[in-house]
Amino acid sequence: MADQVLANTGRLARFIFRLDRIRIALWLIGLVIFTIIIPPAFDNLYKTQAERDAITETMANPAMTAMFGPGDLNHYTTGAMTAHQMVLMTAVIVGIMAILLMARHTRADEEDGRIEMIRALPSGRLSYLNASLVVTSATFIGLALFTGFGLYALGIESLDLEGSLLYGATLGGTGLVFAGVTAVFAQLSESSRGTIGWSTAVLLIAYLLRAITDVSNESLSWLSPLGWVSKAEIYSSNQWLPVLLMLAVSIILMVVSNYLNSIRDLGQGFIASKPGKKYASRFLQSPFGLAFRLQRTGFISWAIGLFVLGASYGSIFGDFETFFGDNEMYEQMLVQAEGASLVEQFIPTLMIVIALIATIPPVIAMNKLRGEEKKERLEHILTRAVSRTKLMGSYFVLAVINAFVMISLSALGLWSAGTSVMEEGLEFGMIYSAAIVYFPAMVAMIGIAILLNGFLPRMTHLVWLYFIYSFFVLYLGNMFQFPDWVGQLSPFGHIPQLPIEDAAFMPLFVLSIIAVGIIILGFIGFNKRDLQN
Amino acid sequence: MSVLEVKHLTKTFGKFNALYDVNFDVKKGEVFGFIGPNGAGKSTTIRVLLGILKATEGQVKVFGKDAWDEAVDIHKHLAYVPGDVNLWPNLTGGEVIDLFVKLRGGNNNHKREELIKKFDLDPTKKCRTYSKGNRQKVALVAAFSSDADLYVLDEPTSGLDPLMERVFQECVMDVKSQGKSVLLSSHILSEVEKLCDRVGIIRQGQIIESGSLNEMRHLTRTHILVDTKQSITALEEFNGVHDIEETENGLTFQVDTEELDNVIKHVSQFGILKLESAPPTLEDLFMRHYEGNEKQGVTTNG
Incomplete structure (x- = not known):
């Protein structure tokens, strides 16, 4: 049975990787560089603890918390500062990356009729979906490792090994969660535009929910996957629970996407595309x-x-x-x-x-x-x-x-x-x-x-x-x-x-x-x- | 009176000669078929007469007006359906139809509904979800619900099923009966044969043949199948007889139209048991012109 539905998944995964190798490489290089140039810059800009403490005063207001999430302002080391000011923003970008990569090889390929051709070959019903899940997951595991070791390799005192790996794992985990979200919406929605739109909406809502709850009631931030990013308390108390949560959620989402894919017909979705307007509005007619x-x-x-x-x-x-x-x-x-x-x-x-x-x-x-x-x-x-x-x-x-x-x-x-x-x-x-x-x-x-x-x-x-x-x-x-x-x-x-x-x-x-x-x-x-x- | 007049039209793209000295006209109330192989210059010609491309040399007049300089005035009385209909993915078919009709300046809601029904189109769907045939239907509904004097149709039925093709043919006959003119470029020769009064054949940027189907048939051969009591002799000595083949009880051959009389007289001496003749089809014409310059040895199976 598994043979039937997953036949040739490995080959398809290699094929998808072959198609996207440059795209994936550019994303990874861009994100890793973007992450590791920041701590040395902070280190240069704020040379003493006193200078860093001075900046915490400007950070301790609701507007900043809404934007960057809570941070360890009492021990504002270069590491804590990097984590506070960078990790959430980077996680949002990683989320967008996950949505774009995942939508490409699920609904977009299906919409353009390419999956139909793949399905006509001796490959399983769920092979293509799982092949793209494999490639995307591997990409984010790579991102986690490169970022983690990259940060540690900077040799800045407050960027210890555990914190650096947690930093990477948090980003990678966020990527996996949104890859899962996109994989689910790729089954629900009938178009790639819809897939990207719905997934991005989830990302935005997660960010806003986190912003509101971080300011009002921090424990409610556990409801948002982007809230977990701050809850990891990177470079201060190093909590691994949020990363485990991310892994669990992404696995659940991926299983759900497999289930949804197995019970629907090719080309169909679950969110019915609502009929559009039968007539053009007066405004459109010019x-x-x-x-x-x-x-x-x-x-x-x-x-x-x-x-x-x-x-x-x-x-x-x-x-x-x-x-x-x-x-x-x-x-x-x-x-x-x-x-x-x-x-x-x-x-x-x-x-x-x-x-x-x-x-x-x-x-x-x-x-x-x-x-x-x-x-x-x-x-x-x-x-x-x-x-x-x-x-x-x-x-x-x-x-x-x-x-x-x-x-x-x-x-x-x-x-x-x-x-x-x-x-x-x-x-x-x-x-x-x-x-x-x-x-x-x-x-x-x-x-x-x-x-x-x-x-x-x-x-x-x-x-x-x-x-x-x-x-x-x-x-x-x-x-x-x-x-x-x-x-x-x-x-x-x-x-x-x-x-x-x-x-x-x-x-x-x-x-x-x-x-x-x-x-x-x-x-x-x-x-x-x-x-x- | 000519609705469309193309005189000595030449169009070059850089060094490439897309059209060379093209001449033809479409008269009021007639359906003009425009045929030719892919890349022969059909669409280029059409784009010039629509004022999308500018003629390098020559004159193109629609309703007596210059196709480039007075494009807007011309287009008020012209409807166009391209072969490859690219629409906006996030507009519905209904919205596109309304937009197109409105941009022309007309409005004929009654016809719109009737045509949507006839072509079996769902106007509430986004264009992204339409197949090629459905996108073509959108363009066809927009064109035929406009009250135009000249319809320019560039391979409009390439994506339609036979049923819809018939609806399309009805639409063309309908506008023709109202005295409107149609320029129909098509690959479907049976369709051209059925609809068109006159035909122009274009090849490598030049019109190589034009005229009514009857006139053009004169230039070609009739297929003859004949069974006789005695076997026919000396047929190959006649001028204008080609591709003689023996069958069980007789012969099949092709004969040039002007030699038909002599040949039949000769054949009848041998005691005709059965005689079948088929007029040359457009496909014969088409093939003869397309297959290069070999005048002899055109094999067809009419």
């Missing part, structure tokens, strides 16, 4: 409505993300004042502009990062036009009574609105979090003008995407190269002391740094004129060229 509908989920996710990004930057403003406020030396170093507070000095540096990140979604929105063309869907639109100008214009207007919403929401997030943590509050107008001043540069980036689409449609991704250039020279520019013109090759290099600089009208005006010119050129190009895949 190129603009369609463009928005196609990007709606991404738009909302980015909007929330940027608000949170702004808010998390804003939340450090309070600590910022206490941290630097008493220290005259820092004050002298930073204060260059007269009458500007510490926070105000800090805002331009922050804003350039926020503005650059807020430029990503509008550029994606603009490049979606090219994506649709590649998938041969623009034909449907252009063979009806829609001109190319109207079509591109719809995507352009959407991208501009996108840019405006993104930069506005991140400014709102920054202000609302900042003003709530600072004693004297923050002036909204000051923050908002420092943010919105980047709007012309964002539109210019959209313009570059349009220009590429009009004339070099196969190379629309070059805009990202330009974006990375901008990010590099402006974010790191101050550190490397580049000459001015290097930064000025980017539209972002021409933006006055409010509030410490005056809002100069001229550069913004010139930048806007250039942006408009580029956009018009791009439209002309798009009107003149062939559609091509």
